[in-house]
Structure formats: structure tokens, C-alpha cells
Amino acid sequence: MRLTVLGRSPASPNPGEACAGFMVETDGARVLVDIGPGVVSQLVGRHHPDELDAVVVSHMHADHMLDLVTLRYVYPWRARPKDQRLRVVMPPGSADQLLDLAKGVGNARHFEDCFRVSEHDGRSPFRFGALSLTPVQTQHYIPCWGFRVEADGRRLAYTADTAPCGGLRELADDADLLLSEATLRSLDEDATPPEPRGHLLPAEAGEAARDGRSRRLMLTHLPVNGDGAWATELAAETFGGEVELAMPGRTYEI
Ligand SMILES: [Zn+2]
Numbered sequence: 486m487r488l489t490v491l492g493r494s495p496a497s498p499n500p501g502e503a504c505a506g507f508m509v510e511t512d513g514a515r516v517l518v519d520i521g522p523g524v525v526s527q528l529v530g531r532h533h534p535d536e537l538d539a540v541v542v543s544h545m546h547a548d549h550m551l552d553l554v555t556l557r558y559v560y561p562w563r564a565r566p567k568d569q570r571l572r573v574v575m576p577p578g579s580a581d582q583l584l585d586l587a588k589g590v591g592n593a594r595h596f597e598d599c600f601r602v603s604e605h606d607g608r609s610p611f612r613f614g615a616l617s618l619t620p621v622q623t624q625h626y627i628p629c630w631g632f633r634v635e636a637d638g639r640r641l642a643y644t645a646d647t648a649p650c651g652g653l654r655e656l657a658d659d660a661d662l663l664l665s666e667a668t669l670r671s672l673d674e675d676a677t678p679p680e681p682r683g684h685l686l687p688a689e690a691g692e693a694a695r696d697g698r699s700r701r702l703m704l705t706h707l708p709v710n711g712d713g714a715w716a717t718e719l720a721a722e723t724f725g726g727e728v729e730l731a732m733p734g735r736t737y738e739i
């Protein structure tokens with residue numbers, strides 16, 4: 486299984502970088518997980534969207550889904566035959582929001598003429614060829630699901646956006662690679678009590694990986710200046726091993 490980082494920025498983009506977007510491939514299957522602003526420009530340098538089996542969206546925050554709007558423009562401006570439309574798997578209950586977004590950009594059929602949109606049910610695995618994706622709900626400001634992605638006996642766990650929670654523990658459990666958000670430089674950047682938290686400190690990503698016995702930890706969704714050592718060093722202290730930073734444009738074997 487291979488992971489290609491198309492974007493790793495949090496909602497406020499790092500200069501020259503796309504927001505969340507990760508291509509996961511195995512022989513015969515290719516899925517794009519999250520499609521934040523800037524991701525499509527990174528995708529089309531590698532693949533036409535017809536070479537994707539599906540786009541899968543973790544939650545309805547703009548930094549994870551707004552480039553669905555852009556993706557539609559890669560196709561000619563007419564309805565595609567139904568059996569040729571790209572599969573787009575959305576979080577439960579998001580259909581109305583997607584329709585509002587389509588209307589907001591000037592055409593209620595903006596997505597449906599081109600995409601085959603469905604919602605996952607929040608817990609059941611779904612499959613594209615040899616790639617199996619299991620949604621795991623996380624704790625965030627709005628409903629959000631990370632994914633356990635499995636193929637060839639290997640397991641990639643993507644946290645999407647999350648605070649420390651049971652879902653994060655479930656994702657980290659026995660992962661060959663935990664691709665974890667690490668958005669916060671301090672807890673002052675998260676919601677203030679009694680509002681529930683929605684993001685992680687790098688040290689909390691490290692704790693989750695350690696407690697779940699993840700074999701590798703890679704950080705994403707963080708403000709990066711320079712090499713991001715501020716984050717990887719903090720995460721490495723709690724993880725107890727080396728921690729990688731997701732690098733835009735790079736492909737990793739899992
Ligand atoms: Zn979010």
C-alpha cells in the first residue's frame with residue numbers, strides 16, 4: 486500500500502501547500518482521502534480523476550472538502566453518463582450541505598452531473614478493489630470520521646481532525662502507520678471549556694501512537710515553518726521513537 490501526500494496544511498494554508506489530501510493506492514485501487522483547497526492542482530499533475538476509484542471525505546470543514554468544487558471543472562461542462570461518474574463518499578448526513586454548496590457556486594447539479602455521491606454509515610467498512618476503508622468517528626467541532634485503510638495485510642490509520650478520544654485510540658491501535666493531525670501549538674488554540682476540544686497537540690499524537698502500539702507516526706494538518714521540528718520533537722518524546730512529518734508530493738510505502 487502506498488500513501489502520497491497531496492496536501493497537509495491546516496485550514497490556514499502553509500505557503501505554497503494544499504490543505505488535507507492523501508492518495509492511497511494498492512495494486513488495482515486508488516482512493517483520494519480528503520480534498521481540501523489546492524489538492525486538485527496537486528492531483529492533476531499525477532492522475533486524471535477518472536483514474537481514481539473514489540474520493541472519500543472525512544468531514545464537512547472547508548479544509549477537507551472544498552476542492553470538490555474544483556474537481557468538477559476537470560470534466561467537460563455537461564452531464565456524464567451515470568456509469569462513468571466518479572464515486573464520492575461523504576460523511577453521514579452531509580447531502581444537504583453538499584447541495585447548499587452546489588447552489589452556492591451557481592448550479593444545484595454541480596456535483597450530481599459528474600459524481601456518484603453517497604454517504605457512508607459511520608461504521609461499516611467499504612471497499613474499492615483490495616482497499617478496505619473503515620470509518621471511525623472522532624471528536625471534533627462537527628461530526629468527523631477518520632479511516633482505517635487496509636490492504637495486503639497492512640494498516641494505515643488517518644485521524645482526520647480529532648481531539649484525544651476513544652476514536653483516536655481505536656485508530657492508533659496496531660497501525661502500521663498512524664497519520665495523525667497535530668494542529669495545536671498550545672491548548673489556547675483549541676476550544677475553551679466547557680466547549681469540547683477538537684484538535685491535538687503533537688505530544689498527544691505521540692501518546693496515542695504509543696498507547697495503540699502504532700509502528701510509525703506521521704504528523705499532518707499543522708502549521709509548518711521550516712522543517713516542523715518543533716512538532717516532531719514533541720511527538721517523539723511521548724511516542725518514544727522517531728516521528729515523521731508528512732511531506733507534500735512524497736510517496737510512502739506502508
Ligand atoms: Zn475540521
Ligand SMILES: [Zn+2]
Nearest residue numbers: 496546548646
Ligand atoms: Zn481540518
